[in-house]
Amino acid sequence: MSKLVDNFGRQISYVRLAVTDRCNLRCQYCMPAQGIDIVPRKELLTYKEMYRIIRVLTELGVNKVRLTGGEPFARKDFMSFLEMLSYNDLLDAINITTNGALVSKHIQTLEKLKKIKNINLSIDSLHADKFAKITRRDVFPEVYKTFELLEKSSLNLKLNVVVQSGFNTNEINDFVALTKNKNIAVRFIEEMPFNGKGQRDTEENWSYTKILDEIKSKYDVKTVLSEKSSTSRNFSIENHQGTVGIIPAFTRTICNDCNRIRITSTGTFKNCLF
Numbered sequence: 001m002s003k004l005v006d007n008f009g010r011q012i013s014y015v016r017l018a019v020t021d022r023c024n025l026r027c028q029y030c031m032p033a034q035g036i037d038i039v040p041r042k043e044l045l046t047y048k049e050m051y052r053i054i055r056v057l058t059e060l061g062v063n064k065v066r067l068t069g070g071e072p073f074a075r076k077d078f079m080s081f082l083e084m085l086s087y088n089d090l091l092d093a094i095n096i097t098t099n100g101a102l103v104s105k106h107i108q109t110l111e112k113l114k115k116i117k118n119i120n121l122s123i124d125s126l127h128a129d130k131f132a133k134i135t136r137r138d139v140f141p142e143v144y145k146t147f148e149l150l151e152k153s154s155l156n157l158k159l160n161v162v163v164q165s166g167f168n169t170n171e172i173n174d175f176v177a178l179t180k181n182k183n184i185a186v187r188f189i190e191e192m193p194f195n196g197k198g199q200r201d202t203e204e205n206w207s208y209t210k211i212l213d214e215i216k217s218k219y220d221v222k223t224v225l226s227e228k229s230s231t232s233r234n235f236s237i238e239n240h241q242g243t244v245g246i247i248p249a250f251t252r253t254i255c256n257d258c259n260r261i262r263i264t265s266t267g268t269f270k271n272c273l274f
């Protein structure tokens with residue numbers, strides 16, 4: 001069967017599927033405090049439809065899926081969907097991006113589902129009060145508990161840290177310090193001006209270069225060769241078990257090697273987040 005290749009010759013092998021538009025948090029860079037206008041439940045793809053779409057895409061050469069949202073674990077029966085998706089023999093990996101607030105009780109089951117390889121946990125501050133300001137919910141202890149459990153689990157753990165001017169830039173090197181004794185990847189994400197409501201006035205532009213300079217002010221970093229399609233540029237630090245990465249989400253220096261297609265919770269295909 002033919003493969004999915006776009007007009008720029010990029011072969012699509014990775015699909016990112018939003019299993020819901022709902023979320024239990026209200027991160028200031030992502031959603032307004034009162035939440036978004038959610039789509040009526042009947043317009044959301046059903047799990048059966050999602051399974052079918054992913055099956056067709058895998059027959060066209062996709063071999064990895066990332067499940068995201070909204071918050072994937074906020075959708076009822078998400079764990080059963082993971083089990084169902086694991087039956088797709090053409091899929092090599094099921095990865096999940098989560099805010100971690102509803103995950104801790106599922107970790108043992110996640111470990112048993114062999115196609116689940118990578119969990120990206122979003123955590124923008126290591127301080128409960130600041131975390132609550134950013135997410136507008138008081139769930140830091142639960143998210144931190146998830147972090148500790150995932151770190152001890154057999155799953156590969158990546159932390160996603162959105163760098164927010166005036167909020168967490170003074171914590172960048174605290175996050176880097178976590179990689180000393182933990183085999184995790186900490187990835188800093190450039191904040192994208194996406195919330196559309198002008199809620200955040202940013203004083204400084206924390207671009208890829210500025211984030212890297214901040215890390216270099218404390219650590220000697222070495223570039224790590226990553227997969228061509230990686231969304232992050234990655235670095236190692238001597239005597240650190242984990243690695244550090246920066247995702248140029250806004251300055252977009254990664255588009256050339258993009259191998260992704262995105263599907264929204266209502267089934268719209270997007271070949272680019274922009």
Ligand code: SAM
Pocket residue numbers: 023029030068069070071072097098099120121122160161162189190191192193194195249
């Ligand atoms: N709710 C899950 C979570 O937070 O991990 C999954 C969905 S969330 C949209 C996926 C990732 O996008 C998270 O790491 C989040 O921090 C990041 N994100 C959301 N809005 C962003 C923005 N305006 N700029 C940069 N990253 C953003």
Ligand code: SF4
Pocket residue numbers: 023024025026027030031069070071099122
């Ligand atoms: Fe929810 Fe994730 Fe958006 Fe935060 S970034 S509001 S956790 S969807």
